[in-house]
Amino acid sequence: MADVQTLPPTTVTDLRHQVSGPVFVRGDAELADEVACFNTNGGVHDPAIVVGAANPDDVSAAVRFAAEHGLPVRVQATGHGPGPRAKNGMIVSTERLTTVQLDPTARRVTLGAGCQWHRIVTAAAPFGLAPITGSSVTVGAVGHTMGGGIGPLIRSHGFSSDWARGFRLVTANGQILTVDARTHPDLFWALRGGKGGFGIVTEMTLELPHIPVLYAGRLVFEGAANIEAALRAWVSWLPSAADDVSTSVALAPAHGPDAAGGQRLHLRFVYPGPAADGARLVAPLRGAAPTVQDTVREMPLAEVHSIHGDPVDPLPLQSFCTELTGIDQDFASAFLARVGPRTEAPFAESEIRHLGGVAAQDVVDPGAVGGRGGALMLRLVIEDPTVAPRASEIAAGLFADAGARKFSTTNVNFAGSMSKRPAFERSWPEPMRRQLAEVRAAYDPDGLFPFGPAPVQDAPPQAAVPPVPEAPTIRPRRIFDVRRWFGRHTGQPLR
Ligand SMILES: Cc1cc2nc3c(=O)[nH]c(=O)nc-3n(C[C@H](O)[C@H](O)[C@H](O)COP(=O)(O)OP(=O)(O)OC[C@H]3O[C@@H](n4cnc5c(N)ncnc54)[C@H](O)[C@@H]3O)c2cc1C
Known part of the structure; x- marks a missing residue:
C-alpha cells in the first residue's frame, strides 16, 4: 500500500479541490484533533491522510482517491469504538454529516452518519417517537446500529438494528448505493450487525416506535448486605420478568458528596409504558432492600441516557465481556466473590444486562446480529489501563465460574477490538461470519476497508528488537456536553 507522503503534493491538492470538507495529511497540525477518539484506550490514529467529509459526495471522492492510490480506508464518527486505530492509509471522518430528516407521520x-443518538432523541421526542438507542446518547448512531446495538429497551424493542430500514453506502469503487430490503438485500442484511468492511455509510433510515413515556430509572443500594440482598432478589426475579421490562445491575464505586465510599449496586429498570403499570412491575425489586437512591419514575425519552449514566467525558475504557445463557444464585455468589463490595476489584463497572424478550424472539428479518440468543450480558469495565492485567485475570476467573452457561457469541459492540482474532471469532456464529465474509468479498474485493484480524502468516525470521517509539500524546475528544443538553431538555441537573 502506498503512503501519501510518496504521492506528489499536487495529487492531494486535487483531492482538496474535489471535496468541500477539510483534507489533512500527516504533519498537519489539525490532523490529531480531527481523528481524536472518545475512547483513548486504543491509542491514537496515525493515518497518512484524513478527509473530513462534509457531504456524501466527499465520501465518494475520498474513497475513489484512496482506491486509486492503494490507501486502506477507515471511518470514524466519534471514536467510541475500541479500535484498532489506523497506522496508515486514509480516515474518513463523518462527524460533519449531521442531517436529521424526520417524518413523524411515517415514523x-x-x-x-455523523449523528450521535442525542440528535435523533431530541428531534423525535416531541412527536412521542423514540429511536432505539444504546445506553449512551453520545455514541454514533450508525456505528452502534451496524453492530446490532443493545440498549436500555433491548427486551421490549430488540436490537437497534431491528429498526433500520435502509442505508446509503459508498462502496469500494466510490459508488453511492441505496441499500434496503429490496435493492441490495445481502448488504442490507450485513449492515445490520456485521459491523464493518463493507464501505462507508453516509445515511441511515430508522423506523421510530411510538414511546411517549418511559417508567424508568435506577434503584441504588449501598452496603454489602443490601447489595447482596438486592442482587439475589434480582436474580430470583429474572425468570418472571415481563418481555417488555428491561433491567440490568451494575456494581460501581460510590461517587458524590453523599457516598459513604465502597461500592453501590445500581439496578436499572425500564418499562416503556405508564407509571401505574410500571410501579406494579418494579415493586418486587423496590422491596428487595433499602435504597439510597430511587430515580424510577415516569420520564420523557429525552432522559433515556440518565438510566445508565454512562461516562460523557473521554476515557481510556476497556471492557471484558461475555454473554450468558442463564444465571442462578451460585453465579451471584461468584459475582460477589470476584467483584463485589468486599473485594478490591479494580473495575469502574461490573455489569449484568438482562437480554432476551423480543430481542431473542423470531424477528422477521433479523440481520447479521451476533449474540442475539444470549440471555444475559456480563461486562466488566476498567478506566485505568494499568490495572488491565489484574482485571483480565479476575474476568477470566468469573467467566470460568459461568462454566457451561457462557454463551458461544458475544455481540460485536462489546466484544473488543476486531483486530484481535478471539474477539472477532466470538462475535458471530461461524456460518454467519462466513456469510459476512462473502458479502465483504462481493462489495470490497480488494479489501479497501480493512476489518477483522490480519490473516495468519508464517512466523517471520527473528529480527533485532526495534527501538520502542516514544508514546504519542493522546488527545481525547470531548464531543458533546450531555450535562448542558440534559439541563436544556429537562430543566433538571443530570443525576
Ligand atoms: C461509553 C460507551 C457506551 C456504549 N454503550 C453501548 C450500548 O449501550 N450498546 C451497544 O450496543 N454499544 C455500546 N457501546 C459500543 C458502541 O456502540 C460501539 O463502540 C460503536 O461502534 C461506536 O460507534 P461510533 O461511531 O460512536 O464510534 P467510532 O469509533 O467512530 O466507530 C466505530 C466503528 O463503527 C463503524 N462505523 C462508524 N461509522 C461508520 C460509517 N459511517 N460507515 C461504516 N462504518 C462505520 C466502523 O467500523 C468504526 O470503526 C458503547 C461504547 C462506549 C464507549
Whole structure:
C-alpha cells in the first residue's frame, strides 16, 4: 500500500479541490484533533491522510482517491469504538454529516452518519417517537446500529438494528448505493450487525416506535448486605420478568458528596409504558432492600441516557465481556466473590444486562446480529489501563465460574477490538461470519476497508528488537456536553 507522503503534493491538492470538507495529511497540525477518539484506550490514529467529509459526495471522492492510490480506508464518527486505530492509509471522518430528516407521520428518520443518538432523541421526542438507542446518547448512531446495538429497551424493542430500514453506502469503487430490503438485500442484511468492511455509510433510515413515556430509572443500594440482598432478589426475579421490562445491575464505586465510599449496586429498570403499570412491575425489586437512591419514575425519552449514566467525558475504557445463557444464585455468589463490595476489584463497572424478550424472539428479518440468543450480558469495565492485567485475570476467573452457561457469541459492540482474532471469532456464529465474509468479498474485493484480524502468516525470521517509539500524546475528544443538553431538555441537573 502506498503512503501519501510518496504521492506528489499536487495529487492531494486535487483531492482538496474535489471535496468541500477539510483534507489533512500527516504533519498537519489539525490532523490529531480531527481523528481524536472518545475512547483513548486504543491509542491514537496515525493515518497518512484524513478527509473530513462534509457531504456524501466527499465520501465518494475520498474513497475513489484512496482506491486509486492503494490507501486502506477507515471511518470514524466519534471514536467510541475500541479500535484498532489506523497506522496508515486514509480516515474518513463523518462527524460533519449531521442531517436529521424526520417524518413523524411515517415514523421514520433519515440521519447523517455523523449523528450521535442525542440528535435523533431530541428531534423525535416531541412527536412521542423514540429511536432505539444504546445506553449512551453520545455514541454514533450508525456505528452502534451496524453492530446490532443493545440498549436500555433491548427486551421490549430488540436490537437497534431491528429498526433500520435502509442505508446509503459508498462502496469500494466510490459508488453511492441505496441499500434496503429490496435493492441490495445481502448488504442490507450485513449492515445490520456485521459491523464493518463493507464501505462507508453516509445515511441511515430508522423506523421510530411510538414511546411517549418511559417508567424508568435506577434503584441504588449501598452496603454489602443490601447489595447482596438486592442482587439475589434480582436474580430470583429474572425468570418472571415481563418481555417488555428491561433491567440490568451494575456494581460501581460510590461517587458524590453523599457516598459513604465502597461500592453501590445500581439496578436499572425500564418499562416503556405508564407509571401505574410500571410501579406494579418494579415493586418486587423496590422491596428487595433499602435504597439510597430511587430515580424510577415516569420520564420523557429525552432522559433515556440518565438510566445508565454512562461516562460523557473521554476515557481510556476497556471492557471484558461475555454473554450468558442463564444465571442462578451460585453465579451471584461468584459475582460477589470476584467483584463485589468486599473485594478490591479494580473495575469502574461490573455489569449484568438482562437480554432476551423480543430481542431473542423470531424477528422477521433479523440481520447479521451476533449474540442475539444470549440471555444475559456480563461486562466488566476498567478506566485505568494499568490495572488491565489484574482485571483480565479476575474476568477470566468469573467467566470460568459461568462454566457451561457462557454463551458461544458475544455481540460485536462489546466484544473488543476486531483486530484481535478471539474477539472477532466470538462475535458471530461461524456460518454467519462466513456469510459476512462473502458479502465483504462481493462489495470490497480488494479489501479497501480493512476489518477483522490480519490473516495468519508464517512466523517471520527473528529480527533485532526495534527501538520502542516514544508514546504519542493522546488527545481525547470531548464531543458533546450531555450535562448542558440534559439541563436544556429537562430543566433538571443530570443525576
Ligand atoms: C461509553 C460507551 C457506551 C456504549 N454503550 C453501548 C450500548 O449501550 N450498546 C451497544 O450496543 N454499544 C455500546 N457501546 C459500543 C458502541 O456502540 C460501539 O463502540 C460503536 O461502534 C461506536 O460507534 P461510533 O461511531 O460512536 O464510534 P467510532 O469509533 O467512530 O466507530 C466505530 C466503528 O463503527 C463503524 N462505523 C462508524 N461509522 C461508520 C460509517 N459511517 N460507515 C461504516 N462504518 C462505520 C466502523 O467500523 C468504526 O470503526 C458503547 C461504547 C462506549 C464507549
